[in-house]
Amino acid sequence: MGKVYIVGAGPGDPDLITVKGLKCIEKADVILYDRLVNKELLSYAKSEADLIYCGKLPNYHTMKQETINTFLIKYAKKGKVVTRLKGGDPFVFGRGGEEAEALAKQSIPFEIIPGISAGIAAPAYAGIPVTHRDASASFAIVTGHRKEDAEEEVKWENLAKGVDTLAVYMGVSNLPYICEQLIKYGKEKSTPAAIIERGTTSMQRTVTGTLGTIVEVAKKEQIQNPSMIVIGEVVRFREKIHWFEKQAENAYPVSGVL
Structure with missing residues (x-):
């Protein structure tokens, strides 16, 4: 054997x-x-x-x-x-x-x-801590797949009201629904949100917005899978501590003239 x-x-x-x-x-x-x-x-x-x-x-x-x-x-x-x-x-x-x-x-x-797991690593590479003493005492790993049943409504209500940071897997195609549900059950439209495409790889890129704007941002930037969606106040820390994409830019400088 x-x-x-x-x-x-x-x-x-x-x-x-x-x-x-x-x-x-x-x-x-x-x-x-x-x-x-x-x-x-x-x-x-x-x-x-x-x-x-x-x-x-x-x-x-x-x-x-x-x-x-x-x-x-x-x-x-x-x-x-x-x-x-x-x-x-x-x-x-x-x-x-x-x-x-x-x-x-x-x-x-x-x-x-x-x-x-990408739910922790992708945010880290984007400069987003999933927990932070000043902003988040809890986080949840969530599937973005949608089920048509009563439990689906309860799930989003509990997540909106009971968790500080959400890391959503496989959620790009259902992003409008996810944002709609979280706002419906109490998350502010101004809640920061980020999407990290191909996290931790050389092709990583990150876009940010809020629950009220991230759908349009994702559409404009043509975000594709695999991507990690992060929702919560911790997204604000990216502005101060993003490092990986900055490192990549320094390693591969882009000239303005070809």
Whole structure:
């Protein structure tokens, strides 16, 4: 019997993977990796390792979850060391829990290797602390996917009234609805908001506004997935402590004349 390592690859910057996560890549016989995994990390794999792409786009799955589970089980039963490589953290909207359940049901040994989630890392790279003694004592990680049920209304009411900072994953397509719900349940239109596109990568860009303006800002700037939406007073700190994009600008000066 082999073993499966469910590994968080981090938010995009390949240097943000954990030491243990990197070791799991290096020793794997088989690696099943997702779309948001930085492909540079695959260069650490053994030359003879099998690399299997399981990429998923929003609302479109290249490989069904049941198929991925079957692959994990099949290779482990063949005695292989299997690394399941996921963007961010496997237990934060990564369906790692479902994969672990499938393995446990088959009595297959596995380990969970946490990764740095984009909900914390992308704001940090944009100069936005998700908590701050003067502005935020709580934060929530939220899916931007919308469900048509009564619980959906309750969710946004609780978030609007009970949480200082919101980090919203997969929310670009539903941004108008998200802002509408938060304002409906008590958030001020003037509440600061930011969207971080391709956070922690060399292509990162950040736009800011308020709950009342961020939809138009995102539309004007043609913001695309993958993006992290951050809502709360902590966004104001970006003006003082943004560092990553400034660093990139200094590294690659742009001339006004070509």
